[in-house]
Amino acid sequence: MLADVTAEAQQCITTHPRDGRQAREVGQYRTSGLLLFYSRDERLEGLAVDGLRGPQVHAEGVPLTGRVPSEVERWMTARAAERFPQDGFELGYLGTGVPCSWSLGLVVSVQRMADHLVTRPVIFTECVLDDPRHILPRQAWIIY
DSSP: OOOOHHHHHOOEEEOOOOOSSEEEEEEETTTTTTEEEOTTTTEEEEEEEEETSSSEEETTTTEEEEHEEEEEEEHHHHHHHOOOOTTTEEEOOTTSSOOOETTTTTEEEEEEEEEEEEEEEEEEOOOOTTTTHHHGGGGGGOOO
């Protein structure tokens, strides 16, 4: 629930891409482990969850935050095969090799935990479906 998060002090950053794309607002909620991405007209377009200190995010009852990436990828692959057997585009991979479910609006990115990787969900709205990697700001995709 974002109700508890909005009470936390937010640090806002405006991003100005050099390629002429529209600027975006990034709301950082450090204590809650969330980055929220807004369009210039203040519409929420997506959010990234810190894999170490962010809230546990579930999709269809499956936990997505702070997990072994291959486990979540197996679930996403099985889900795509079961729910969308004729749709070769339901499950995709972004340039960094992380899986993406278009029907869920979900990219399961990763971040480091010592010398291991854990999942860092990036969730986006329908208006970002065309190209989440380039529409959402760089902060959504950084692996740290």
